[in-house]
Amino acid sequence: MGKKFVVPFGSQHVALPEPIRFVFTTENEIIRNVAVDFGYVHRGIEKACMSKFKYTQVPYVVARVCGLCSISHASGYCLAIETLMDIEVPKRAVYLRIIAHELDRIHSHLFAVSHLCEVAGYENLFMRVMRDRELVMECLEIFTGNRVQYDFVTIGGVNRDLTKEVYEELKPRLEELEKRLLQLKEIFEKDYTLQMRWKGAGVITKEMAQKYNAVGPIARASGLATDCRVEFGYFPYEELGYRMVLYHEGDIWARNMVRVDESLVSIEIAKNAMDNLPEGEINVRVRGNPNGEALVRWEAPRGELLYYVKGNGKPVLERLRIKTPTFSVIPVMKELYYNQPYALVPDITISFDPCLSCTAR
Amino acid sequence: MFKFLKRFRKKSPWILHYNTGSCNGCDIEIYACLAPKYDIERFGMLNKGNPKQADILLVTGPVTKRARARLLRIYMQMPEPKVVVAVGACACTGGVFRHMYNVENGVDRYIPVDVYIPGCAARPENIIAGIEKAIEIWEQKSRDRLELPKVCTKTLDGKQPIDRRQIVEELVGKYTEKLNPEELL
Amino acid sequence: MFFYSLKNLFSPPATLEKGTPPPKNYRGTILYFEETCIYCKKCEMVCPPGAIIFTYPEDGSKKLKFHYNPYLCIYCGECVRACPKPGTLVQAETPSPPATADQKPNDQWFEIEKLAVESKKKWQEARKRMREQKNKNQQ
Amino acid sequence: MKNFQEEKITPDQLREKIKSFYKEDEWHFITINGTDTGKSIEVKYFFAKYGKKEPVYALSLEIDYDQTLPSITDLIPSAWIAEEELYDLLGVKVEKAKGGIFLEPDSPKAPLRKSFQPKEK
Amino acid sequence: MKTLLLVLAILAPLLGGIIYGLERKVKARMQNRMGPPILQPFYDFFKLADKRPLQVHSFHTLMGIAFFLAAWFAVFSLMVGPNLLVAIFLHVLALLFITAGGFSVKSPYSVMGALRELTHILAAEPILVFAVVGLYLASGSWNVIDILHSEPPPLLKMPLVFAVLLLTLPILLKKSPFDISEAHQEIIGGWEIEYSGIYYEAVYTAKWLEYVFVYFIIFLFGGANYLLGLGLVLLAFLFVALIDNSTTRLTIHHMVKFSLGVLLPLAAFNVFWVALWGH
Ligand code: SF4
Ligand code: SF4
Ligand code: SF4
Ligand code: SF4
Ligand code: SF4
Ligand code: SF4
Numbered sequence A: 001m002g003k004k005f006v007v008p009f010g011s012q013h014v015a016l017p018e019p020i021r022f023v024f025t026t027e028n029e030i031i032r033n034v035a036v037d038f039g040y041v042h043r044g045i046e047k048a049c050m051s052k053f054k055y056t057q058v059p060y061v062v063a064r065v066c067g068l069c070s071i072s073h074a075s076g077y078c079l080a081i082e083t084l085m086d087i088e089v090p091k092r093a094v095y096l097r098i099i100a101h102e103l104d105r106i107h108s109h110l111f112a113v114s115h116l117c118e119v120a121g122y123e124n125l126f127m128r129v130m131r132d133r134e135l136v137m138e139c140l141e142i143f144t145g146n147r148v149q150y151d152f153v154t155i156g157g158v159n160r161d162l163t164k165e166v167y168e169e170l171k172p173r174l175e176e177l178e179k180r181l182l183q184l185k186e187i188f189e190k191d192y193t194l195q196m197r198w199k200g201a202g203v204i205t206k207e208m209a210q211k212y213n214a215v216g217p218i219a220r221a222s223g224l225a226t227d228c229r230v231e232f233g234y235f236p237y238e239e240l241g242y243r244m245v246l247y248h249e250g251d252i253w254a255r256n257m258v259r260v261d262e263s264l265v266s267i268e269i270a271k272n273a274m275d276n277l278p279e280g281e282i283n284v285r286v287r288g289n290p291n292g293e294a295l296v297r298w299e300a301p302r303g304e305l306l307y308y309v310k311g312n313g314k315p316v317l318e319r320l321r322i323k324t325p326t327f328s329v330i331p332v333m334k335e336l337y338y339n340q341p342y343a344l345v346p347d348i349t350i351s352f353d354p355c356l357s358c359t360a361r
Numbered sequence B: 001m002f003k004f005l006k007r008f009r010k011k012s013p014w015i016l017h018y019n020t021g022s023c024n025g026c027d028i029e030i031y032a033c034l035a036p037k038y039d040i041e042r043f044g045m046l047n048k049g050n051p052k053q054a055d056i057l058l059v060t061g062p063v064t065k066r067a068r069a070r071l072l073r074i075y076m077q078m079p080e081p082k083v084v085v086a087v088g089a090c091a092c093t094g095g096v097f098r099h100m101y102n103v104e105n106g107v108d109r110y111i112p113v114d115v116y117i118p119g120c121a122a123r124p125e126n127i128i129a130g131i132e133k134a135i136e137i138w139e140q141k142s143r144d145r146l147e148l149p150k151v152c153t154k155t156l157d158g159k160q161p162i163d164r165r166q167i168v169e170e171l172v173g174k175y176t177e178k179l180n181p182e183e184l185l
Numbered sequence C: 001m002f003f004y005s006l007k008n009l010f011s012p013p014a015t016l017e018k019g020t021p022p023p024k025n026y027r028g029t030i031l032y033f034e035e036t037c038i039y040c041k042k043c044e045m046v047c048p049p050g051a052i053i054f055t056y057p058e059d060g061s062k063k064l065k066f067h068y069n070p071y072l073c074i075y076c077g078e079c080v081r082a083c084p085k086p087g088t089l090v091q092a093e094t095p096s097p098p099a100t101a102d103q104k105p106n107d108q109w110f111e112i113e114k115l116a117v118e119s120k121k122k123w124q125e126a127r128k129r130m131r132e133q134k135n136k137n138q139q
Numbered sequence D: 001m002k003n004f005q006e007e008k009i010t011p012d013q014l015r016e017k018i019k020s021f022y023k024e025d026e027w028h029f030i031t032i033n034g035t036d037t038g039k040s041i042e043v044k045y046f047f048a049k050y051g052k053k054e055p056v057y058a059l060s061l062e063i064d065y066d067q068t069l070p071s072i073t074d075l076i077p078s079a080w081i082a083e084e085e086l087y088d089l090l091g092v093k094v095e096k097a098k099g100g101i102f103l104e105p106d107s108p109k110a111p112l113r114k115s116f117q118p119k120e121k
Numbered sequence E: 001m002k003t004l005l006l007v008l009a010i011l012a013p014l015l016g017g018i019i020y021g022l023e024r025k026v027k028a029r030m031q032n033r034m035g036p037p038i039l040q041p042f043y044d045f046f047k048l049a050d051k052r053p054l055q056v057h058s059f060h061t062l063m064g065i066a067f068f069l070a071a072w073f074a075v076f077s078l079m080v081g082p083n084l085l086v087a088i089f090l091h092v093l094a095l096l097f098i099t100a101g102g103f104s105v106k107s108p109y110s111v112m113g114a115l116r117e118l119t120h121i122l123a124a125e126p127i128l129v130f131a132v133v134g135l136y137l138a139s140g141s142w143n144v145i146d147i148l149h150s151e152p153p154p155l156l157k158m159p160l161v162f163a164v165l166l167l168t169l170p171i172l173l174k175k176s177p178f179d180i181s182e183a184h185q186e187i188i189g190g191w192e193i194e195y196s197g198i199y200y201e202a203v204y205t206a207k208w209l210e211y212v213f214v215y216f217i218i219f220l221f222g223g224a225n226y227l228l229g230l231g232l233v234l235l236a237f238l239f240v241a242l243i244d245n246s247t248t249r250l251t252i253h254h255m256v257k258f259s260l261g262v263l264l265p266l267a268a269f270n271v272f273w274v275a276l277w278g279h
């Protein structure tokens, strides 16, 4: 029996880019109890989208729910409005959205991977992944005009076209990135100390994932085959070379590997979409106001994102509901901490790739 | 003596980063600054996660109601001389979140900000330029200037325990009173 | 990784020179050219954070004053797309420079926001007066 | 255009209904959503099936502003977080919810209700 | 000889700073980035002197300064002092001071760091003792001057001890994979978290002294052959940098297991071998 010892983790902490606060009660550095406070980022976006902003402005606002997957938010919302208002989006715009979205997924996943290395104390690998990530950041910057907030998707289509010049800039970078990612994958599979630290640590079993309704890479690392890209079927993913990445270990290592593998799949999808880009318009004009309700399940980098919109024929929406992936994994995350050593807390936390700015909105 | 030491300030700024409710966009750009492509360590900057050892506070986010007490506490824990840099539109003025019900429209309503870096998200190059400006200001600052009122009067008898939380709360109260509460909505 | 570290030790670093400009088509500062503006206020209406505000002249004339806050702007480019007169609003390819405390980007903007509301009231009154004047003149 | 299946129930039927169809390995519980319709609060429980391209299934019920909603956390352990949010942002009295996960003492109470109108600037 | 060593001991913080600066540069280059200038630690040093110091309480501060002084004395007794064992003793004492300092504040990270530091001492110091005993056996004296004159170099007699010492370096210098007591990403520096300003400086520079201390022991393995000694130091330096850059942090259990289960027996084996049959 060791002495009970209370350790706060967050809200300001080097391992956390975002404010979330855990208070752990530990015993010999083993966690016995945990309290979590994730309300630091609550800004009131939903209300603002229901009172202050017109529905055409909302894509730019919801993109700022989260910087890591801004395009998921914007597209999820636009898709919901388009379903609601029966707008047919041009095929070229659909493909452009896929490209941007997959590039965004790569950037988000690589950030998560590098961050996980950083908290594991593997500074060199952190630097290496960050360096390789700059390739996809450059792609996104050339493609959409900003490194993080793309403002690329609007209701009815997209804002920018993929010109020949841009295509020529993007293609070699993606190919280079693919090569480097394969090398990285080898490191993650072989490195001895990484395995020692991550294998068998923080295991989420399939049952646990089902019981607590885990989503995204966390569920897929536990062998739970769920992916909104398949289940909702909004985009022609199957024809672009999508395949599901599944691991069964459920530990930190598996979650990391899911992200690395998914980045590789995403590169393939983006390249396919770029090569088979249909000709045509990139957006259609939108008239009228939304009336009715619609719902979109979107696979953001961290998993299922739900957009529920309800309009009442006015330019301002009646209800906009954002359910974000991290919101869904917090219950399983909280459960997982019990009886883990404190030394693993940063790794476990970051292996969820938590993004609180969308959890609290 | 201190004049001599002052010269070395600009070569060793240690940064501390706090997120007061941003979208992460600017935070990941700060992380990108640490990475090889922008490598801010070449200017001597270190990311110290510890307010007591940091010189430059990088704040992102529009300051949500829950984050402000923590922000003040971190600011008070940092020893002088120190500078504050607001990174990104929402830290400067509130950005898109301006006038939402749970945000306070910018960092400078709570702590004095020295440099504002625009952008949504701020580019790493721009962040570096901003930090350089901040260092210039930092060089001018005196080491004993206290920027917030010293509120702790409770220790006079030397016995009563210090409740830092309470101190911060009092301070928040002080600063919120000054603002027009209707403006906060 | 051992090999990689050793290799890096003897190869040039990947660090960029300071001040490398952003790529072409970067979404930077919004530039305003008054000559062609028709004061339709579409840009003010679409701007999500409200980084464009027009203040009204007191004499009731139609020549509004354009205010833009680069420290509030989120660089989405909606205003440029909304503007009916191409070339009035242009998005530069470089980001805005950082400001220092004496420029007060936030406090000033609070004043402008207040001013916009007040000046609009005054402007409307002035317009009303002008209309009444006109009506009187016609009678 | 509605793109999900909806079934209307009353608050008392909620627990029975969920007990009757919810299985952990088949259904994925998405979230709870509350909407202020102006007269009452409409609460929707969203469910999806794992790995199937089927529309989302929603249980929908309406409750009065001061009525208490039964908790489903013992049936679906991850529902607590959505229930807390419902309590915090819409002021729905959910059994066992404590509130305060998002709002500070000086934030507006139940901001997502229609009765709260933020100041227009 | 003696005066040279004395000067070296007096300049030890300077030397340590340069080693630290070099290390940061090499580390940055290994990570494919430019890195800070080599004199960066001294810039930091002057900057810290210029900050307004905040004190948690006087005992805590005192322990920080005691850590610095004891570490410096350890270097002195290693270089000019009478006895290597005294140096080790002082070194342990220095670490104990900082541990006491870490325990004396309320911050949980500090206490946790101090607890882990104790484990560090447990894991690393026995090996340091074996290294010194090895040096004694090889040269027949506890005195530095004698060791520096011993032919052939102690390395030849104590290859295993040297190898073990090399492997202990990450523990001693708190580098990945065994930077557990500092663990920037977990406990933000551990016991050093509550120090600031000029008091932090004491802790900061004391760490430089540790570099000098450890690398000088390595140097001693070269015996009378100073070039060999320098070569060994360079080798150790590169080795530590490489290991630091190619591993993750492991847990405290791994460290204790590795140190007491693998390193210690190896060192002991070598020492006993030489002691029993070496002559
Ligand atoms: S879960 Fe995170 S990455 Fe996904 S949409 Fe939300 S904020 Fe973005
Ligand atoms: S989890 Fe949420 S807050 Fe975090 S990056 Fe993703 S969307 Fe943003
Ligand atoms: S300025 Fe923009 S990108 Fe940066 S944190 Fe705020 S909303 Fe996100
Ligand atoms: S109570 Fe007094 S000593 Fe303590 S922090 Fe406040 S002013 Fe300083
Ligand atoms: S770019 Fe966007 S935020 Fe900036 S002024 Fe134009 S519409 Fe407003
Ligand atoms: S939209 Fe263009 S023309 Fe109209 S007011 Fe703005 S700048 Fe002037």
Ligand code: SF4
Pocket (backbone or CB within 6 Å): C038, C040, C084
């Ligand atoms: S586009 Fe033409 S019709 Fe429309 S507001 Fe401008 S001037 Fe008037």
Ligand code: SF4
Pocket (backbone or CB within 6 Å): B164, E106, E107, E108
């Ligand atoms: S809560 Fe206490 S221990 Fe933690 S930072 Fe504040 S004063 Fe220090």
